[in-house]
Amino acid sequence: MIRRVLIAALTLAALLSQPAFAVEPDEMLDDPVLEERARAISKQVRCVVCQNQDIDSSNAGVARDLRNLVRERLVAGDTDQEVLDFLVARYGDYVLFKPPFKPSTYILWAAPFVILAIGGIAIALVLAQNARRYRNAARQSPETPVKEPNS
Amino acid sequence: MKRILAFLPIVIAVILGGFLLWGLNPDRDPNEIPSVLISQPVPAFDLPPVEGLDTPGLSSADLAENDGSAPIVVNVFASWCVPCRAEHAVLTRMVREDGIRLMGINYKDKPQDARNWLADLGNPYERIGSDLDGRAGIEWGISGVPETFVIDGAGTVVFRFVGPVLGDEAIGKLRTALEQARQNGAGETS
Numbered sequence: 162m163i164r165r166v167l168i169a170a171l172t173l174a175a176l177l178s179q180p181a182f183a184v185e186p187d188e189m190l191d192d193p194v195l196e197e198r199a200r201a202i203s204k205q206v207r208c209v210v211c212q213n214q215d216i217d218s219s220n221a222g223v224a225r226d227l228r229n230l231v232r233e234r235l236v237a238g239d240t241d242q243e244v245l246d247f248l249v250a251r252y253g254d255y256v257l258f259k260p261p262f263k264p265s266t267y268i269l270w271a272a273p274f275v276i277l278a279i280g281g282i283a284i285a286l287v288l289a290q291n292a293r294r295y296r297n298a299a300r301q302s303p304e305t306p307v308k309e310p311n312s
Numbered sequence: 313m314k315r316i317l318a319f320l321p322i323v324i325a326v327i328l329g330g331f332l333l334w335g336l337n338p339d340r341d342p343n344e345i346p347s348v349l350i351s352q353p354v355p356a357f358d359l360p361p362v363e364g365l366d367t368p369g370l371s372s373a374d375l376a377e378n379d380g381s382a383p384i385v386v387n388v389f390a391s392w393c394v395p396c397r398a399e400h401a402v403l404t405r406m407v408r409e410d411g412i413r414l415m416g417i418n419y420k421d422k423p424q425d426a427r428n429w430l431a432d433l434g435n436p437y438e439r440i441g442s443d444l445d446g447r448a449g450i451e452w453g454i455s456g457v458p459e460t461f462v463i464d465g466a467g468t469v470v471f472r473f474v475g476p477v478l479g480d481e482a483i484g485k486l487r488t489a490l491e492q493a494r495q496n497g498a499g500e501t502s
Contacts, residue, residue: 209455253348
């Protein structure tokens with residue numbers, strides 16, 4: 162009985178608890194729409210100190226400054242893209258988690274597809290060659306049945 | 313056609329090998345963030361002096377107005393930054409020996425702490441801007457303290473160094489940048 166109560170209490174505690182957020186209440190905007198946009202932008206922006214964290218989840222001082230800056234720009238009437246451009250102008254493309262598609266990143270974006278295409282062509286060539294060999298063998302010795310590769 | 317195809321694996325291996333070799337280079341720092349400021353005019357900012365300090369504040373205009381005779385070095389520092397303490401001695405010596413004009417941005421520092429720090433170690437700075445909220449730091453795109461920039465006579469950023477300027481290699485890099493700033497001269501604007 163005690164055990165059951167304990168389990169129930171623990172489950173309840175686990176359900177009620179919330180994950181810790183880096184965004185502190187005093188940073189949040191009163192306007193829920195703007196705040197939502199600020200959160201969405203923050204998730205795309207790299208914290209320049211912790212590098213593999215977005216500023217939305219980072220506790221670093223600079224991340225906090227950037228979060229405030231994003232909100233400031235939004236309140237001033239910037240579009241999402243304008244806010245991102247503002248940050249890129251100061252920190253470079255590096256600050257974005259998703260690199261933009263432009264001449265210097267064409268290789269980056271195209272490489273997976275190019276490699277996939279090379280692989281696909283290689284497989285197609287090998288298969289075509291095998292099929293041709295199989296057909297030639299069948300033509301050269303019509304009396305004897307062609308041995309299946311796997312038999 | 314077949315001959316060419318036979319060489320393909322070797323070509324791919326060589327390309328891949330070259331890429332991996334490049335990755336092994338110990339001088340390459342994957343954490344290095346390229347600065348967008350290089351070859352750009354100094355960012356717009358206007359900072360008041362540190363409260364209670366005689367040294368005047370720092371703004372973009374102070375950096376653009378330069379006759380080019382002495383390159384300007386902008387150093388971002390704070391009293392709470394331990395490596396800044398070591399770097400301070402290097403910068404002080406460079407002001408004396410290399411003929412640079414040293415400007416400071418006091419980043420997120422309490423004025424009282426900054427004053428004590430400068431009284432303790434000496435003040436080699438011509439001007440110091442007090443960046444209490446870190447907004448000027450964002451304009452400069454800094455990721456931490458200390459950071460050091462070299463500005464030429466036209467008010468263009470020629471060099472950025474992340475971390476303390478310590479050791480022969482770092483000082484060498486800074487000197488090379490200073491030389492470049494001198495060669496750029498005064499520029500057309502001044």
